[in-house]
Amino acid sequence: MFEDLDELYQEVIREHSTHPRNFRALPSPARAVDGHNPLCGDQVRLYVAMDGDRVADVGFTGQGCAISRASASMMTEAIKGKSREEIRRAFDSFHEMVTTGRSDAKGLGKLTVFSGVHKYPVRVKCAMLAWHAAIAAMEGGVAEVSTEQAEEAPSPKGGEA
Numbered sequence: 063m064f065e066d067l068d069e070l071y072q073e074v075i076r077e078h079s080t081h082p083r084n085f086r087a088l089p090s091p092a093r094a095v096d097g098h099n100p101l102c103g104d105q106v107r108l109y110v111a112m113d114g115d116r117v118a119d120v121g122f123t124g125q126g127c128a129i130s131r132a133s134a135s136m137m138t139e140a141i142k143g144k145s146r147e148e149i150r151r152a153f154d155s156f157h158e159m160v161t162t163g164r165s166d167a168k169g170l171g172k173l174t175v176f177s178g179v180h181k182y183p184v185r186v187k188c189a190m191l192a193w194h195a196a197i198a199a200m201e202g203g204v205a206e207v208s209t210e211q212a213e214e215a216p217s218p219k220g221g222e223a
Contacts, residue, residue, distance in 0.1 A: 071175040079128035082135035084142075086121040093202060097124075097195035099187050099209040104130040108138075108195040115145045122192060129176075129185050134192035136173055146200045153193050160189045 088094075091109035098105055104126030111119040120138045125131075137156075141149050148169075155170055163180040179189045187209035198204040 068178065071178060074172070074175045075128060075132040078132035078135040082122075082131050084121045084135065084138035085123065087123055088119055088121045091119075091121075093199040095195040095198045095204065096206045097191045097198075097208070098206070099126070099130065099191045101184065101209065102127055102130065102188050104188055104191050106130065106134050106192050106195055108134070108192060108199055110196070110199040115147075117141050117144055117149070120196075122195075126191070127185075127188050129179065129188040130191050133176060133189045136175075137192045137196060140171065140173055141196060149196060149200055153197055156193055157190060160186050 087107070088109035088111055090111065092112045093110045095108050095110075096105070097108065104124070106122050106124035106126065109121045109123075110117055120142055122134045122138060124134070126134075140152060144152070152169055152173075156173055156176070158164060159170065159174065159177050160179040163177055176189050179185050191209055194207045194209065198207045
């Protein structure tokens with residue numbers, strides 16, 4: 063059974079990597095943040111348009127490994143329409159899941175396909191890159207993030223990233 067589940071998860075990641083959702087620049091984003099993962103070479107530019115406290119639209123461009131592209135694709139689907147606080151909670155849940163493998167995190171839905179990433183610690187930064195860019199976009203003021211800096215900085219709720 064778990065082998066079938068792993069195969070399904072791999073297929074979902076492959077699909078989002080090959081045909082990413084929201085892979086586009088926004089013409090007038092409220093914020094744009096560049097993210098880099100020096101370890102893997104992943105690069106993402108996240109565009110966010112806000113409607114008050116909620117994400118009205120989001121897109122991304124860039125290049126990277128399958129995990130990075132799929133994570134960015136699925137993250138953009140997950141955060142559209144969400145408030146800053148909901149995105150911060152999703153960030154914390156997603157980070158916990160990709161570092162520990164716990165897939166019982168609330169509110170992650172389809173994002174649980176990344177629960178196996180914890181088995182490959184070098185890939186955690188690939189999965190987290192777009193999420194760090196999203197948090198930077200929500201907080202404003204930062205135009206660029208790096209997974210190396212993000213790992214040294216406190217997470218949005220005050221823990222380690």
